[in-house]
Amino acid sequence: MPIYKREIARTSISTKSQTSDCDADKAPHSNDRAPGISHESVLYGKRQRSKVPKILRFIFSWLRSKFTSRTKKTKVLPFNADSSGNLVVTESKQTRVQMLIHSWGSKYAKNEKKFRRKYSTFEIIGNGTFSTVRKALCKNTQTKVVIKYIKRSLLPNYCALYDSKYDAHLPSEISILARLEHPNIVELQEFSKTDNHFILVMPLHGRHTMDLRQFISRLRAIDEPFCCYVFRQIVNGVDYLHENSILHGDIKADNVIINEEFQCKLIDFGSASYFTDDMIIDNFAGSVSYCAPEVLVNHGRFQGTEVEMYALGVVLYLLNFQDYPLDQSSEFFHQDENLQVASEDLRLLLISLLHHDSSTRCKMIDLLHNEWLNQRVAIEQYDWNKMVWEC
Template sequence: MGALCCKEDAVDFDDEVDLSHFTLLRSVGKGAFGKVRVVQHKGSKRLFALKYINKAKCIRMRAVENIISERRLLEFIHHDFVVNLRYAFQDDENLFMVIDLMLGGDLRFHLDRMGPFPEDYVRFYAAEVALALRYLHRKHIVHRDLKPDNILLNEHGHAHLTDFNIAVRYSSEKPLTSIAGSMAYMAPEILMKRGYAASVDWWSLGVVCYELLVGKRPFRAKSNEALQHAIMHDPVEFPDDINLSTESMDFVRGLMTRDITQRLGFGPNGFKRLQAHAWFKAYDWNLLESKQASPPFIPDDKRANFDPTHELEEILLEDNPLKVKKRAPKRSGSNNNIKSQYSNDALPETSPEQKKMEERFLVFDYTKQNTGSASLDNRKTSKAYEEKCETRTLADEVSNNNPL
């Protein structure tokens, strides 16, 4: 009779959350410097998505401020049509964010799979995303990277906005001026560099709706310069061979007007004008907002709604697979970890970026936010950092790739 081996250590869920609290399941995505896996919390048995970012790669890509900003913003966001943060923590090698799991895949995946969507699909997603944008803008947060890749469906078919990597707080006294986002979805006012705020998200929603309806983006060019010129000057035209209602085309043009005072969604009465648009004449917005409206499309739960090569790459190509690792001890009187004994990619203890991640990427546990002095201290620190970042413009950040 063989002896038992590799018995899993008991987990104390009263301790600060870390990777040992979760069972690692399949890989479902990756970005420029991060990956996503399905995980199950060992205590609650709930499934989540684990987004993890390698610290060394984060520093090499100059993305430390973006990741910290995303972590800070997500702590103060909770909405039915947003992919919400549930836990955050770190070890010596990675930063971790545990978020709501969306099993239905992103709209880019479904667009690639089945081509242009029926109008009722696009109308439903536009309405749910609009509700998410209204919530964010009321909190003075602009997303800045709205595109099909960043709209995820849950298993029931409801749309959720994700990826707040370049989202930022804005102030009416100090408009944003940085060029940030994916260029094909950028509003003209970003490219004009005269200052902008929440108006840019509504333009991007128009580009997304056009792409979902037509199967391609409204402005295309062979160079960035030509694309910028098209975004700033060309009319929004629909192909003659696409059978679309007059109301749908008028709605898209209403979002993509270059006169932001007339843009649907934006301004004091912008959202009311959006709700009252003829394309939504049969919509019960109260039913929609309570998530009681029936989605027109339910993702197939018998097939993967993501690229299966992500899991294959994790198995075959990952030279440092994710696993639970104890943190290296800290030196007395220092906030920096000594060099990790677990990885050749560890950061030197003198790295200012490492120190910044240690101090600002705080532990978050949504189940403990109203209890305990440590949690209270974290909330105070979070609030101070939130206020410090309130008008930060990310002047040197441009995200034209697809960061996770």
């Protein structure tokens, strides 16, 4: 036998003999061992890992899963992007929405501590099904903003999708707003993600801002030209969405904000989604007061943009008469008492928008060319303080 092999053999034999001699008395009796624990595992310290604090083992396990199995988690999520890079949501709704961030980019707050250093939050100004909205102040620029917190644990799957731009699964509200730029749609400045929330930062819309429903309830007086000016901005925003194959999903007076200069913006895109002309949507998330008849008949299923045209009709009715249409299912809707005092052009427009047959309901192209909607309005003659009651 070669010399080096003999040395290795001699060393291993002596080691084993020393171990057996030294530890013979230390080894526990077989009756003292816990069930399922072998003598060798006790002797050679395989249970020593139990001395590591549980919190450290949890942290190590979490770090290992986060950095070693990220790709596997991404593959099983029920969201995809098509060959053109467009955002799509699959039919599966079984898995809770997850978010795996590869890179936010330098403009986004990367963690909660950094976010808190950048913003000071104040009072709550709104609550939703799975979100809370607060006023805040950006410490860097001393500008007022609005921050929306979306609770991750409450976010349903149909309100999220895979975003190829950020290579992550995001709430549809974030993914859609990040691509929109229109004067009548709220702007998304930046967004972030913490352990419990998705966070959206949006600019504050004027000094005296309220939603359209609050504005209507505080009006001293109103006329048709002013209603036309406000409604035309809402229509322009919805038309921009439809041109980009987006449904807002919850058009109502509460989701329109107006400031002291009577500038309007659409907000709350939590129910927004992409659509195609032949797509059937089965998760209507709007309000019943603004719900088209075909949605109720089909148990929440609808197709196309006709449901949003109906919702626009309800907004226009509410704006002009400070009330909702009382009998929306009646065949004699054209005999409504409020419509009897409206101008002929407004009356015909409302009847067209609130038509119960979706195939004959007013289309967006017809609405944009409507004579009443395109009337000239001298908005400078209206004063906020004279029109709105102060709280």
